[in-house]
Amino acid sequence: MKIGIVGAGGVGGYLAHRLAEAGELVYLVARGAHLEAIRERGICLKTKEGLSCARPAAVSDNPADFGETMDAVLFCVKGYDLKEAARKAAPMVGSDTLLVPLGNGVGNAEVIAKxxxxxxxxxxxxxxVSHVAEPGVVALVxxxxxxxxxxxxxxxxxxxKALAEALKKAGVKVVVSEDITTDVWKKYLLIAAMGTLTSCYDVPMGVxxxxxxxxxxxxxxxxxxxGAAEGAALGEEDLEMVRRQLERVPHDAPTSMWLDFKAGRKTELEQLTGYIVRKGAEHGIDxxxxxxxxxILKAHHS
Structure with missing residues (x-):
């Protein structure tokens, strides 16, 4: 398959490496020093087994450079960059291209569809659990x-299903969901609640x-x-699963949104907290x- 990946961070870089290593045609959108390092030696993955590098079919900060439309485009960017990333990806998008956002949040498909x-x-x-360890290198935990x-x-x-087969051949575990609305809300339940509260109180998850x-x-x-008003069938078992996950979290574990607030970076406040506030108002839910x-956090942003 010809697979475009927009964003070469911990998620996009990992998937690009696995797919390229498996022989898929990967067209990777990256930028800055990360882009230059990937051009030089490929996208590298650091694991406990060591370091391996794989070369995408092409890498650029401008999708127009590829001169190709894709079978699928994966968007692996932060929520606040998704709309602009989707627009810039236009040269890769043909009439039959499957578009798949893989970022945090539950409203990403709506953004792409618009x-x-x-x-x-x-x-x-x-x-x-992965991150960019240095330019061109993604570390997997x-x-x-x-x-x-x-x-x-x-x-x-x-x-x-065709994309899932390509990912599976690349060694990535994949589930093709029959109820994707519920499944994205399952992850969102934990990251939205914890991201909001750790940022609100400026403390790690254990506190x-x-x-x-x-x-x-x-x-x-x-x-x-x-979530129920939006069509997600979350039940008590899903909540209990989240509670069990939290029991295994180290006391000083941060959330990515809290780290972004502490570092003065852009945050996913609107995607993780503001989304619930807006949708709650829309559905008449307190x-x-x-x-x-x-x-509190919006005031901090300003």
């Missing part, structure tokens, strides 16, 4: 990644569990209620915990 109305747009989520993706229930397109557990549970319930923290 840029490309009428196109095949899947939604997706990635479970992975743990054994690999799980990609969950799927089309809306009304769309029976076979395209996600939230010890000192603000009641508010965490309230945030969970608010997210579940809004979300006081998320709303209070949103106002």
């Amino acid at each position: 840029v490309y109305p009428g196109h095949a747009v899947a939604n997706g989520a990635v479970y992975i 743990g054994r690999g990644a799980l990609v969950v993706m799927g089309m809306a229930k009304s769309d029976a397109s076979p395209k996600p 939230i569990l010890q000192k603000h557990r009641g508010e965490l549970e309230e945030a969970f319930r608010e997210i579940i209620a809004v 979300v006081p915990t998320m709303h209070r923290c949103y106002e």
Whole structure:
């Protein structure tokens, strides 16, 4: 397959390496020193087994340089960059190209669909612990990644299955979901609640569990209620699974949004917190915990 990957960070870089190593035609959009390093020796993956590098079919900061339309384009960027990234990807997007956002948040498919109305747009989520260790090198913590993706229930397109086969051949665990709305909300439940509260209180996850557990549970319930209004069938078993995940988290573990706030970088406040506030208002659902923290953090942003 010809697979475009927009964003060469911990997720996009990992997938680009695995797919290129497996012989797929990967067209990677990267920038800066990371781009130059990839041009020189390929996209490299550092694991406990060592370092390996694989060369994409092409790499550039401008998709027009590729001169190709893709079978699929994976968007592996932060939510605040997704709309602009989708627009810039236009030279890679043909009439039959499958578009798959793999960032945090649950509204990503909506963003892509507005840029490309009428196109095949899947939604997706990635479970992975990885980061850019140095230009051209992605470091993987743990054994690999799980990609969950799927089309809306009304769309029976076979395209996600073809992409899933390519990913599986590359050694990536993949689930083609029959209810992708619920599945993306399962991940969102944890990252939106914890990202919001760690940022709101400026503390790691362990402190939230010890000192603000009641508010965490309230945030969970608010997210579940809004998710139900959006078509996600989250149940008590999903909430219990999140609680079990949190039991294994180190006391000083941060969230990515909290780290971004602390470093003064752009954050996914609108995608992880503001989204619940806006959708809650749209559906007439009260979300006081998320709303209070949103106002605090929005003031911090300004």
